[in-house]
Amino acid sequence: MLSEQFKKDRPYLERKFKTQICNPATGLDNETLKSNLIRLTEELNGEPHELIKAKAFRYVCENLVIDVNPQDFFVCFGCWNRYDRPLSFLMSKWEDEVNKNCLKELKTLEEQNASGSSKMWKDFDHSVPDWEAVLSLGFPGLLERVKTYRRKCEADGKMGLDEKAYYEGLEITYAAILKMLDRFHLYALEHSDGNQRVKAVAACLDSLRKGAPSNIFEALQLIYLFFIFGEHIDRFQVRSLGNLDRMLYPYFQHDIAEGRYTEKEIRDFFAYFMMQWASIDNYWGHPFYFGGSKANGETEINDLSYLILDVYDQLDIPTPKLQIKIAANTPVKFIDKALDMIRRGHSSIVFLSENAIRRALLGQGCTEEEARTCVISGCYEFIPQGRGNGTCAGHINMLKPIELLFHNGRDPKTGISCGIKTGELSEFKTFDEFYKAYIQQLEHIIESVLKCANDFEKYLHRINPAQVYSGTIENSLKTAKDAFHNGSVYNISGILNAGFANAVDALMVIKDFVFEKHEVNLAEFRDILQANWQGHEKLRLKILNSKNKFGNGIESVDSFAEGLALFLANKINMRPNSRNGFFAASMHSARQFIELGEKTGASPDGRLAGEEISKNASPVMGMDKNGVTALIKSVTKIDSALFPGDFPLDVMMHPATVQGNEGLNAMRSLLKTYMDKHGIAIHFNIFDANVLLDAQKHPEKYEGLQVRVCGWNVRFNDIAKREQDEYIKRALSIKE
Amino acid sequence: MSTEGIVFEIKRFAVHDGPGIRTTLFLKGCPLRCLWCHNPESISPHPQLAYYAHKCINCGECVSVCPEHAHAISLEKLHYFERRKCRSCGKCETACLGNALQLYGMRMTVQETLNAALEDRDFFGDDGGVTLSGGEPLLQADFCFEILTALKRQAIHTALDTCGQVKWKTMSMILNCTDIFLFDFKAANPQKHHKLTGSDNRQILENLQKLSDAGAEIEIRMPLIPALNDSDEDIHEAGKILSNLHIKSIKILPYHNMARSKYDALGMANKIPASSSQDNVNSLHAVEILRNYGLEIN
C-alpha cells in the first residue's frame, strides 16, 4: 500500500512539473534567465558549439531557481515546463544554421515530409546514458574520468582543436553539475527548519557531490538528477531510466541487510520517484525496464522487481512506462502480476523477448554479452548498453507509393513530384507489373530517406552537443567524439515505417478486384480514390468485407507480406550511415501512423482520405477478423531479426476473454507463443466498447482508464473525442 | 475422414472451454430445449440463416444472388426477408455488404474440420487443445468420434462439452478419446429439469454416474438462471448429488441475456428471462453452498 504521507504529498507531486513552484529568491526568473542566456551565447559566438553550450549550461546551473521541498524526496529544478527549456533556443538556432548552411538535401527532405511520403527529423531522443558508469562513478567520478581521458589524449599527442573543445565542454558541464549539487545541498541545510526529510535530502546531496551513491535513496536521487541535467537542461539525452530492478538490487539488499531502510521506506522512495515522471507527463511516456537474464542463465527478476511493480500498480499512472524483457527463466508469478495489471487497464507495460532481441542484435554484429545486457529504451528499441546510440532518422509511408503510382510519381494533394515516373496506368497489364512499379516507388522513397538522413545526421552534434550523455560513454571519451555523432561503438540510425498492413491489403485488393475479377480498372480506381469513394460506397464495402487482408493467417497474403517486408529490410539494414555506423529497419510507427495518414489520400483497401494508417507489425484496425491467434501467425511469418530497429505487435482483446485464471493463463500462453515464434515486442489493449462508451459519457467514473497508443499509454479521458471514437470503433469489432 | 458433420462455429482462442488455449467446434443440433438457451442457433440440426436487421444497409446485394427469391427490396428501398422461402444455401451471406446475414451451419468433412481445428496447434501448448461443443455434439456421434480419435492420435488434448442427454453407448464410445468432459448440470430434481429443458434428467444423471465410475475427468458446468434453478434448495440438491461423484471442479456460469438479438435474427420466439444486477450476488452465494459440500469451484 502507498503510505499515508505519500497520499498527502501526492497533490504537490502532481503539480511539481506543471507549474513553477521554486522559491524566486533562489535565482533568476525564467524570462530573465533566457534573455541572459541569449546575450551570453551571442557574446561567445565563434567559439565551438561544445563550449558555448557548456557555458550556457553552467549559467543555467548557477542561476536557475531551485527548491528542496519537505513534501518530496527529490529536489526541484526551476525548468519545469517540458516545452520551454532554457537551452531550447540554442538547438533551434543551430538547427536553422545547419539547415541553411550545410544541408545539401534540404529540398528533398522538405518535399518528402510535405507530401507525406516519409517523415524525417533530426532525432536526439533515443539515447541512453551508460547507467552502470553513472551509478558506479557518480558525478565526481564521471568528471575525473573525463579528465583522465583528456590527459591521455594529450599524452598520445592527439589533442587537436576539436578534441580540446570536446573535453573542455564536458569538464565545464560536469563541474557545473557538481556546483549545482552544492547549491541544492546548501539550500537544503539552510531551509530544513528541522524537517527530517529535508535533512535526509541534504545528506543525500552531500554524498552525491562527493562521490558515487551508497544506498538506494542516493541511487534514485542520482538517476533523477541525471535525467533533469541530461534531458531538461542539456536536452534529450536520457531515453530510459534504465534496468531499475537489476541496477538497484545490490543497494536494496545492502540497505535491508544493514537496516538502513525498511521495505516500507523503499516503497515510498519508488512512489515519489515514479511520480516525478507522472508529473512531467510526456505523452509518449518515459520508460524503465525490468528482467532479462544473468550471465549464468538465471533470471534478473528479483524481490525488488516485485516491489517496484507493485508500487507502480498502486500509482495508477501511464508514465513512467515499463518494459519487461522476457526469457524462459522469467518467473510465471511475475509475468502474471504484470498481465493482471494490463488487463485491469491501468498500467503501461510492454513485453519484449530476450531471445528475439538476441537474434536481431547478433545479426547486427553485436556479441552475445552485448545482446544479453542490451538496454531497452524509447518505446521498445534495444541497443548495447553504453556502447550503442540509436536515432529514429526517418519514417517511411508504405502506402504512399500506391498513391504516387496512380499519379505517375506526383502526390495528388500537394502536387509535389516526390516519386518517380512509373508510367501511365494503362501500361500495367498484370498485377506483377503494377507491383514492380510499387516497388520502384518504394525504393525511391527509401533511397531519398537514406540520402537525407545521411545529410542531416552528420550535424547532430553541431545542433545539440550531448555533453551530459557523452560523459558516460567510454568510447566517446576514448575517441573524443560526441556520442550523438559517432562516439559510440554502434551508431545506428533507425528507419521506421507506417502503413505496412495497409499497403499489403491495398495491393491485394488491386490484385483481386482489378486484375483477377476485373470489377474496376485502374483509371476508374484512381478517380474513385480521388473522389474519396463518394458514390462508390458499395464497392468500398465489398472491399472492406473481402477476405485477403493481412493479419488473418491467410497463407497467400502472409507470404506476400513477407516478401514486401524482406525487400524493405534488405534495402535498409546495414547500409552505412554518416555517423560511422549503419541503418536499421524498424517495424515501429511511433506517432506517424496518424500524421502520415493525414497526408495520405483514400487508398484501394477501402481507407478514406486522411484516416490513420496501420501501425507497427499490426494489421489495419479491425481487419484482423480471425482473432488473435491468426494475427500472431501472420505477423510472425516475417522474421523479426530483419527488423533490428524494432518489431512490435498490438493485440486487442475483450476483457471477458481474459477474465479469471483461465484468461490470465491464456494471455501468458499467447505471449509465450508469440515469443517462441520470435516476435520481439507485444502489447495488449484490453477493452470493452461499452466501457469506453460509458467513459466518454462519464469521464469522472474512469479517471485511471488507459488505452495503449503505440509504444505508450494515454488516459482515455485525455484524448480528443475523435481519437476516442477510433478506439471505440476498434473495440466494437473485437469478439469475445 | 469423409464423414460429414454440421458445424456452426469454429472458435479459435477459446479460453473458457476447458484448459489452456483451445479451438472450439460448435456442432449443430440439441435434444434439450432450455428456456434460457444462449445459443438458439445450435438447437436445430439444420443450417439456418440469421438476419440481423439492425445491420442491414438495404443494399440489395442479397436480392440478386438468392435463387429462392427470399430477399426483396421494397418500393421504399427497404429490405425484406421471407424466411420460409430460404433453403440455407449461404449465397446471400457472402454477398451481403452490411454483414447482416449469417449462415449458421456448414457441412464439413472430418478432414476439413480437423484442418480448421489444428490451425492454432502452435498455441495449444501443454494444456490447450480442441473442444467439441454445441448444441449437443454427440447428436453427431460418428463425426465426433472420428474427430476425437484423430486428435488423440496426434496427442492433442480433447474436451467434450455435453448436456448429457444421449444414450450411454453413444457416450461410452468416445470415452477413450476424450480427456475431459465439460458436463452441464441444470437441475437435480427430475420434474424441475423437465420443466426447464423439456426432458427429465434420468439419462443425464445415469451417464454422469457412469463417467464418474469410469474415472473420466469431469468438469461440471452449472448455468444459474434467476428464479429458475438458483434457489438454495436447488443448489443443495445439486451439491448432494455432485459430492458423491468424482468431479474435478464445478464452474458456475452466471446468467446473461445477450442472446436475445440472435433469437430475433433467426426468427425464433424468445422466452429467455431478464437478467438482473442480483445475478452475480446469487452466483457467489451458490459457490459458497457448493464449497460446503467439499466441491472445488472454478
Ligand code: SF4
Ligand atoms: S441462404 Fe440462400 S436461399 Fe437462403 S436467403 Fe440466402 S441466398 Fe436465399
Ligand code: SF4
Ligand atoms: S445484402 Fe445484407 S445489407 Fe444488403 S440488403 Fe441484403 S441483408 Fe441488407
